[in-house]
Amino acid sequence: MKKFGLLLTVLILSCGFVTIFATVQAQAKPAVPTFTVKLVDNSYNIPPTQTIDPYTGTIKKSEGYHIEKIDIEITIKNQNDPLMDYHVRTKGHYEQEWSGGTIIEQSKGQYTVVTRSTEYLPDGAQIDIQVEARSGTYHEEMDLAGVATASGTKTRVFDGEKSGWSKTQTITINKNNKETPNQQPDNPETTSNPNQPTDFSWIELSIITTIAVTIAVATTLFILRKNSPTQKQVM
Numbered sequence: 001m002k003k004f005g006l007l008l009t010v011l012i013l014s015c016g017f018v019t020i021f022a023t024v025q026a027q028a029k030p031a032v033p034t035f036t037v038k039l040v041d042n043s044y045n046i047p048p049t050q051t052i053d054p055y056t057g058t059i060k061k062s063e064g065y066h067i068e069k070i071d072i073e074i075t076i077k078n079q080n081d082p083l084m085d086y087h088v089r090t091k092g093h094y095e096q097e098w099s100g101g102t103i104i105e106q107s108k109g110q111y112t113v114v115t116r117s118t119e120y121l122p123d124g125a126q127i128d129i130q131v132e133a134r135s136g137t138y139h140e141e142m143d144l145a146g147v148a149t150a151s152g153t154k155t156r157v158f159d160g161e162k163s164g165w166s167k168t169q170t171i172t173i174n175k176n177n178k179e180t181p182n183q184q185p186d187n188p189e190t191t192s193n194p195n196q197p198t199d200f201s202w203i204e205l206s207i208i209t210t211i212a213v214t215i216a217v218a219t220t221l222f223i224l225r226k227n228s229p230t231q232k233q234v235m
Helices: 001-028 144-149 202-227
Strands: 035-041 044-046 049-052 059-062 065-067 070-077 086-091 100-105 113-116 126-144 154-162 167-170
Touching: 035 167, 070 126, 086 113, 100 113
Parallel strands: none
Antiparallel strands: 035 070, 044 065, 049 059, 070 113, 086 100, 086 126, 126 154, 126 167
16 A cells, blocks of 8 residues: 555656646747748739620620739748747838737748738838737637627737747838849847747657656656565475
């Protein structure tokens, strides 16, 4: 019975250690995101069409035309966190206040790509861009106005850790130049946190948990076997 109690105690302590490790890891502040910004030409052509009226047999033709579409492409380097998303905000270079921005869920793979249209921006306009990494979950809360009017409106509230905003990257809109050079991947306007702890994925955490528990159990069994009295063989 004492052996079973000792083994159970070791297992509980091992699981407790892993739980504390996982909690600290989950609450770790995410790194300030690394990202690049460039202009991309997503223009396309609408081909001419020809249709026949099913009742009169009249042929109707529509001429093809070209759609000019120059976009801002923001490429964010992903972090090793399944609960990660990114808050992207922009403003005019000479504007004082930032807009509310957009929350983008981290995509699978190495990068998350965000596209912003320049349709209503004049040629030569300068746009400031910042990105913040956020790790956590969401819950819904009833708006005060919703409670008063019984409309049932709710607000989505973030629970987790934020990296803080990156330094500002500025891009100039040039719709006439189709060969806009890309920015360098390691842009000096982007910062990172040198003291940021290493992130672990859930797979890595599971492996660490398995190894820790296995070592603890094996050590306990070894100690119990070593300390157990040797039975003399009866002739």
